[in-house]
Structure formats: C-alpha cells, structure tokens
Amino acid sequence: MKFSAVIAAVSATAVLAAPGAVEKRASFPIPASKGSVTYKAAQSVSGTFDGGLKTYGRGVKCTGQVEGGDKDAVFILEDGATLKNAIIGADQIEGVHCKGSCTIENVWWTAVCEDALSLKGDGNASVIGGGARGAEDKVVQHNGLGTVTIDGFTVVDFGKLYRSCGNCKTMGKRSVVVKNVKAFNGKMLTGINSNKGDTSTITSTCATSVKEICTEFEGTTPGNEPKKISTGASASCKFSTVKAC
Template identity: 50%
Template sequence: MFKKLQKRWRAGLVTVVALSLGMGAVVYTQGASAATFPTATGTTKLTASKAVSGTFDGGLKRFVGSGALGGDSQDEGQDPLFTLADGATLKNVIIGSPAADGVHCLGSCTISNVWWENVGEDAATFKGGSSAKYTVTGGAAKGADDKVFQHNGGGTLTVSNFAVSDFGKLYRSCGNCKTQYKRSVVLKNVTATAPGGSLVGINSNFGDTATLSGITISGDSKKKIAICVTFKGNKTGAEPTKVATQTAATGGDGTNCKFSTSNITYK
C-alpha cells in the first residue's frame, strides 16, 4: 500500500497539453514535481469490462474497477476496464485506481484524451491483426511498474501528444506471445519524465520497427532512460533475449530503431 501511495506523489510531467473536448480548448499545465491531471467530473465503478463499439465519450469522468475488477497489481490475466471493438473510439476518460488491465483494443482503435492516474497491469493492450491501426492521441499515464502500452497483436500503433512519468516501459512489442507478428510503433511529440526504464522495446528478429520524433525527456540528468531496446523474441513463452540498446547519444540503428540524436531533447 505504501508503495502505491508513494508512486502517486513521485516526479510528474513537464508539459502543457491543450486539448479540445468539444467545449472549447482546455489547458492542463503539468509541473516539474507532480503531474496535474484534469479534474474528474464524477466517478463510475465498473464491476465488469465495459464493451465499446462506435464512440464512447466519458466526459472526463473517472472510471475505476470494483469487485472482480478491483485489482491494480501487475498480475497477468486481469480483465480490462474497457474492451474496444474493431474501429471503436474511447475518449475523454480518466482511468483511476484500481485500473485492472486498463484498455484492450481487439482491432483497430482510437484512444483520445485518456488519462491513467495509476497504471495497473498495463494501460492499454493492442490485440488486432496484422493490418490493424491503433492511435493514442493526447492524455497521459503515470505509475506503471512495468509497461504502459503492450502490443500483442499485429499492425501499427501511433502515439502522439502524450506524456508519461514514473514508468518501466512506455511501449513493448510482445516478446514471447504464441502468435508473433511484425509490429510497428510510431512515437511523436511525447514527453517522458523520470524515473523510467525505456521508451520502446521491440523484437528485431521479427522485423519490428520503432520510429521516434519530437521526444522530450525530463528529470533524467544521467540519461538512464533507454530510447529503443531490441530483443530476440520467441513463440515459446520463454524470456526474450536482449540484443541491443539504442540511446540518444548513439541514435537509432536505422533498421529497427529509427531516430536521430536530434529527435531527442533533454530538459
């Protein structure tokens, strides 16, 4: 319990995010010592995963798990708060704690202006096929012991105008799923605030690619946050083997990790 409380007070984000909610521009200023998330307009408890097809606009209500969804641990196999059908959009939602396994995209999906106050198992998991297109735009996440975005299916995930703090990995292409794909991730205009482990983890042996631009890293004076880590993935469930780590100093390898030193800014 103390660890969870401690996580909520640790270093936050340094960014100003302007978002349109259909009611005019709303500006959220996030200071150097603590992230300022939008104020919830109410709280809804979910005892079972909420299925979304079409568009669900949460009106900036906070959604938390209860009963069977009452976990905020790293235990595998938890159910999500939201399950998005192919083509669905989830927007203007605050995901509180307990967050269970966040959001699952079963196909192509859009996640817009969604805020994770304290990531449970993962913030979002992407499960579509090889041609799926996933978009995460706006919003932020903090307090992820391990992963923020988990990519188990195929396709391409694009994350833009997003902020993350106090995290293990911002993005991970599944390293040991029974069915593997060539996966792609695009990060642009993303702010990451230490402590953090890595921005991207991908499987070079399956042809994964990561393209990064407009990345700002804050509070990491020793540059400990890895930019792009490549692994040798497998289909057996075994722990994947790390191949190489690309840093802001080295730049990307041009094949799997695609970024230059000018794409990374430290503050």
C-alpha cells in the same frame, strides 16, 4: 560578513527552489475529474464512447504484475472503436483492451496497474493526447500485428511506454511511431523485436531521467523470455537526439 551572509542566503534559496523546479518539470497534467463511475464488469465499446472526463474504475485493488484478462479491464474496445475524454482510476487491474484497430483520445491513467492499454488484435491503433502515471512495467502492450502511433502523450514514472510482445503465439512485424511525447522517470521508451521486423520511429519527443530510448529484443516463442540485443539508434530503432523535457 555581510557579503558572506548574502551569499549564504542566496545559496539556501537556490537549494530550496531546486526540488520545486524538478517537481514542476515532471508534473502530470491530468485534467480535473468531472465525476466517477464504477463498473461491475468490463464495458464493451463499439463506435465512439465519450467519457466526459469522468473517472472510470472497477472498484478493485491493483494486483500488480499478475496477468489478468478481458474480464479485468475497464473498457474493451471492439474493432474500429474510439474511447475519448476518460480518466482511468486506480481501482482497476487491466485498464483498456483493444480487440483490433482502435483510437484512444485524451484518455488518462491515474495509476497504471498491470498495463494501461493492451492491443490484443491485429490492426492499427492511435493514442492521441492523454497520459499515464505509475506503470511498474508497460504502459502500452502490443500483442496484435500492426502500427501503433502515440502522439502528444505524457508518461511519468514508468517501466516501458511501449513493448511489442516478445513471446506471443502469433509473432510478426509490429511498428510504433512515437511523436510529441513527454516522458519522465522511466526505464525504456520503446521495446521492439528487431528479428521479427519491428520498427520504432521517435520524433519531436523529450525524455528526462529515461534510461533507454529504444531497445531491441530477440522475439521468441510462448514460455520463453526474449533476449535483449541492443539499445540505441539503429535501422530498427529510428531516432536522433531525444532532448530532456
């Protein structure tokens, strides 16, 4: 009886400990906010804007997956601009827009609304560090042409980390490089249009409870929905083993 009681106690402890362990693995390491700023209008950034780890928002409620525009963004980065050390609050709709090439460094989204980052213009973009949580659909929406590098990013509870636009007016080759990323509880890490020459290269990345690592679509024209072609490693989806985090 005593031995059975000990076993029962150990089992109960294990059951209680398990949820905590899972919660720890999927934690979102957002830094503590050093203040808050609410903008009445989208803020244009040229050069470099250091947010000092304050939380920035628009004082509005998220409208879900209703497509917004530049007027609904928190920051609009001009070609070549850098946004760093900022927290994007939940009281906004469109997050950050880039008009061309841009650098996003140590930027955190507490609760993604429509998209976290929309790359509107042509040029290469770098997302360094930072993270995003709660994206119903996309975290990074790539509409322009060029290469996006996502390095050292943490993404939790999301639809897609990256999606190359499947039906934009201008379609062409887009590339994404994902490295040193930690992903938890998502539907798709990257989505590309392989018929347009898109490529996705994923290295040194871990994913827990992410259904698809890389998925190929057939890019199409405005008003039409891109068709899913395949998922998994291929000539366009370049990755080997993606381990659990």
